[in-house]
Amino acid sequence: MSTATYDAVRAACEQVGLDTTGLELIREGENTVWAVNAETIAKVGRPGSVEHSSRQVRVAQWLRTAAVPSVSLAEVNPQPVVVGDIPVVFWRRLPPHQPGHVVDVARLLRQLHDLDPPTDLGLPELDPFVRLPERVSGSNVIDLARRDWILRRIDDLRVEWELLPDGLPQSVIHGDAWVGNVAVDVNGTAVLLDLERFSIGPPEWDLVSTAIKLGSFFWIRREEYKRFIDVYGSDVTYWPGYTLMRDTRELRMATFLVQRAGQDPRLTREALYRIDCLRGLHGVRPWRWTPSL
Template sequence: MTLASEAETASRAVLEAACTQAGLDPHAAELLRLGENALYRLPGGIIARISRAGQTAAAVREVQVARWLEAQEVPAVQALPNVDQPAEVDGRAVTWWQELPPHRHGTAVEVAAALRRLHDLPPPITFDVGRLDPFVRLSDRIERAATLSEADRAWMREHLAVLQGRYAELPTGLSPSVVHGDAWIGNVVATNDSRVVLLDLERCSVGPPEWDLVSTAVKVFTLAGITIEDYQRFVDAYGHDVTRWAGFELLRDIREFRLVCMAAQAAGENPTRADEAALRLACLRGERGPRPWHWTAVS
């Protein structure tokens, strides 16, 4: 049995147990994605999201944030009503969501508008949304990077410590606000009924708005995934250019390191991704020339 089939078997067992708790029928469940989280579609337009072990607190917050945004009339993925959430099975959290209608990735302008709307909200008062931790789970991902050498992992541990030290002296910028926490273009979608919807709310917290803005800057200047013209439209729509801020390079460096750590963890679970993990690490260490770097998406 391959690692992927083992992971699917394990996630389906978790799904079945969680469905029993929630009074839902798992037998026609369709696997949509098996990556950082496992996603299944159940009959009736229900999406089940299964986290990795140890993420129950984040799942609780994600559901709370989704319901808060719905109350604020901010378009976002909606938690299934009238079901106790999350269910916990073998340390893994299972949450239930209403399936979105057909949709596409948001444009740079749509992402900017969605972030502006989110950042303008006052923080919730009915629950603690928490403080931003830009280093969440990085140590764990480094240790899971089984395809990298011990010397490479040692470099990553040291680099993480350097970034943490620099973040402790982050320059002053925009006023702290509720941030999405993982504001890549793929986490903001436009539906066929003309809504621009926020997805993947598990890292929502209070922190510097620049943390959300730097994702789009990385998309253009590190990855060449969108054009300079797209980025300027993003800046114009949001009303602020994060690249002109003294803390930009630090947040960019942290974002890039997160992308390296994610690929390294993915390679440890699926060795076919090992070349991509090694490439990203080499880029970060200055061995592949200047930005932009051409990285292949992993999940």
């Protein structure tokens, strides 16, 4: 945990009148999540990401008006709270819950993708390669050969992306839609979490995350994937752009673990294994990636 992150969340709490004696670190990653009290959590963004956090606030407000179930903002104003150049967004803490099922993901995505894209949220166009070079360029986890391969692979995929075939109509997309970003409470109500990657783009980008859980890793059963496509109404694996999106999503998953391994060395072995799978050193899919890392 960085001192700057703790200082930022403490100062933000003080600005809005929240007690800081119970602050507890929940998760540390690209953003840092803190429990403030029984009703509130705080998400601390990276330095210089104020606009990014402001957009999350606008998205949460829009989803509420559009009646799409999602994580709710805490009753704190203004949002985000900015400490120096570090944004802090306060959210309502979820009631007891568990991760969603692929059917919950499909149902929420269908509802989201059917909405007319808003013109006043300032949503960017999807960038599937955002922060990928930064995840590996300064990493002390991977060797030079792996790093250079990843950077070349990013460049190759960027070129291919320019020729992405047409598919479903562009819409608002979640950007990181998987069961870990859906929570289901004791009443069976499912809500979307993590609004950081919302953008305008091809809906297939949201669908591919579930498709590769079957095709790339066997993390779900065929019956589960069939229910997913039945609920959503489309099977992305039949789309000509699927392979490109699959490869890009897999690269994002591998490089994210490289980034996390820089903070938690226990993840290094899995991070290197994932990269080597992409390099073709462990045979063809499905690979034995460890889920939920």
